[in-house]
Amino acid sequence: MDTQHFSEVNKKRCDECYHKIEDWSPTDWACALAGEVGELCNFLKKMRRGKNVDIKKIRHEIGDVFTYLDLLSQRLGVDMFECAIEKFNIVSDKFETNIKYEDVPEYKITSLKKYRGKII
Numbered sequence: 001m002d003t004q005h006f007s008e009v010n011k012k013r014c015d016e017c018y019h020k021i022e023d024w025s026p027t028d029w030a031c032a033l034a035g036e037v038g039e040l041c042n043f044l045k046k047m048r049r050g051k052n053v054d055i056k057k058i059r060h061e062i063g064d065v066f067t068y069l070d071l072l073s074q075r076l077g078v079d080m081f082e083c084a085i086e087k088f089n090i091v092s093d094k095f096e097t098n099i100k101y102e103d104v105p106e107y108k109i110t111s112l113k114k115y116r117g118k119i120i
């Protein structure tokens, strides 16, 4: 998967079909993301209770979560994949393991702190 291409297509569809990403605050995007996480959890809850849930529904909700997390990340001006890698490696350091994702040049790593104060 070309993650940058996914983000570009995701933004284009949002702009054309809904609204500009910037028209929603980070809080708006976070609430939308939480809604999708809730939908996913609801299906998982039903599975836990013994109901037969089509895995396709779970797959679609995971896709929704991923899509909204990307939109939230774009609204914040960060790359969600870079965030994941950065934090992954921080946690690896915490557990003193060499299992790290090392495939990202340091200059590409961004931080929410960098954008804090100018987006909300």
Ligand SMILES: [Mg+2]
Binding pocket: 036, 039, 060, 061, 064
């Ligand atoms: Mg959904």
